Amino acid sequence: MKKAKVKILLEGYVSAESGGHSCSTVTLVQDDGLNIVVDPGTLRNQKLLVDALKKEGLEIDDIDVVYITHSHMDHYRNIGMFPHAKSLDYWGWWIEDVAEDYTDPSQNIKMINTPGHSTDGTTLLVETREGTVAICGDVFWKENHPDKDPYAIDAEKLKESRKKVLALADFIIPGHGGMFF
Numbered sequence: 001m002k003k004a005k006v007k008i009l010l011e012g013y014v015s016a017e018s019g020g021h022s023c024s025t026v027t028l029v030q031d032d033g034l035n036i037v038v039d040p041g042t043l044r045n046q047k048l049l050v051d052a053l054k055k056e057g058l059e060i061d062d063i064d065v066v067y068i069t070h071s072h073m074d075h076y077r078n079i080g081m082f083p084h085a086k087s088l089d090y091w092g093w094w095i096e097d098v099a100e101d102y103t104d105p106s107q108n109i110k111m112i113n114t115p116g117h118s119t120d121g122t123t124l125l126v127e128t129r130e131g132t133v134a135i136c137g138d139v140f141w142k143e144n145h146p147d148k149d150p151y152a153i154d155a156e157k158l159k160e161s162r163k164k165v166l167a168l169a170d171f172i173i174p175g176h177g178g179m180f181f
Helices: 047-055 073-081 155-168
Strands: 005-010 026-031 034-038 065-067 086-089 092-095 098-100 109-113 122-128 131-135 171-173
Touching (some): 005 047, 005 122, 026 122, 122 155
Parallel strands (some): 034 065, 131 171
């Protein structure tokens, strides 16, 4: 069976370390003919994302799905860059102005609920040749980030979500940093 591909397009950053600026890590997932952008962020200049896609041989209209890990602005502000893409989040699929219940995007891609940082937190689990990649939003902000999340709405649920992600994933793409193992 063919496996999905995952690539970080733009590594995110957090306000405490960047003079008040914050943007999520923006990731590309490709599987079964689908091009998925995860958490298109709050980039200072949208051209950064356009150029990153171009390096992968893609344009804005080539994106089929925009997936949002949770509803914090630093993860979803640029969703409007993709007017022809379907959107997927905690609530399910959005196709233009119609909502539909969640179904997996492909055989190698699955969404799980991972609350704690927010009530609507989700993680995308992607089966690749190298192993399972968890694109988890702010379940983990970045590698070696302090355990205490000052913005978590429920510290206990976040702790459970972190355990779940660690048990299921070989690699983690956090909300605001590079991939770690």
